[in-house]
Amino acid sequence: MTDPSAASADADSSARDIELDTAALRVLAHPLRLNVLSLLRERGPSTAGRIAGELGINPGAASYHLRRLAAGGLIVAEPGRGTGRERWWRSAHRQSIHDPAAASGAEREAGLGYTHAVALAAADRLRRSAQELPRIPGEWLDVITYSDFLLRLTPADVHRMRAEIFEVIERYRADGGESEGAVPVALQLQAFPVPGTARPPAGDE
Numbered sequence: 001m002t003d004p005s006a007a008s009a010d011a012d013s014s015a016r017d018i019e020l021d022t023a024a025l026r027v028l029a030h031p032l033r034l035n036v037l038s039l040l041r042e043r044g045p046s047t048a049g050r051i052a053g054e055l056g057i058n059p060g061a062a063s064y065h066l067r068r069l070a071a072g073g074l075i076v077a078e079p080g081r082g083t084g085r086e087r088w089w090r091s092a093h094r095q096s097i098h099d100p101a102a103a104s105g106a107e108r109e110a111g112l113g114y115t116h117a118v119a120l121a122a123a124d125r126l127r128r129s130a131q132e133l134p135r136i137p138g139e140w141l142d143v144i145t146y147s148d149f150l151l152r153l154t155p156a157d158v159h160r161m162r163a164e165i166f167e168v169i170e171r172y173r174a175d176g177g178e179s180e181g182a183v184p185v186a187l188q189l190q191a192f193p194v195p196g197t198a199r200p201p202a203g204d205e
Contacts, residue, residue, distance in 0.1 A: 016094060017095050017096070018074070019098075019099075022106050023072060024073070024074065028117060029114045029116070030065070031117045031124060038125075040090055043184075045081065047087060074096070077089060098111055098115075129186070169187065
């Protein structure tokens with residue numbers, strides 16, 4: 001899985017992806033921290049004050065989460081910008097990648113916290129998007145979608161479908177998004193058993 005913001009809008013940020021280790025998973029096991037990182041990847045370098053305004057949080061909280069992200073190697077200071085009181089930060093990577101199937105031990109446990117935070121961050125992004133709907137230009141209002149499908153699938157089916165969808169996403173990413181009028185677009189992909197339907201057999205819980 002990837003975090004909520006796969007593509008960076010900052011031309012100067014590294015195109016490298018990062019495979020999240022246990023330490024990084026623990027840093028990102030917080031939905032607000034994920035939203036801060038997503039904002040840097042979408043909008044480019046920013047400061048704690050600007051991020052606080054965008055996310056509607058206290059500047060002190062924004063500074064705290066920025067410091068945690070920096071300590072985890074996920075963001076870096078933007079050289080040549082700001083002053084001692086106004087530090088600029090940028091994402092160190094294009095996207096974060098975590099494969100739960102390949103994790104084991106402590107990394108798998110940390111991955112559960114990260115996955116939970118990703119789901120909460122995605123829900124918050126969806127909420128903020130819905131709040132902006134009355135101000136969305138008509139050409140965007142005609143194409144955005146909040147779709148919900150109910151399928152009957154096995155884990156193998158979901159694995160295959162996910163791989164096919166990711167291939168499509170990668171094709172659009174490779175096009176570069178240089179067309180006139182292109183803006184960062186958040187594409188949320190969620191596939192999970194309907195709550196209460198995929199539980200372990202009795203006695204295994």
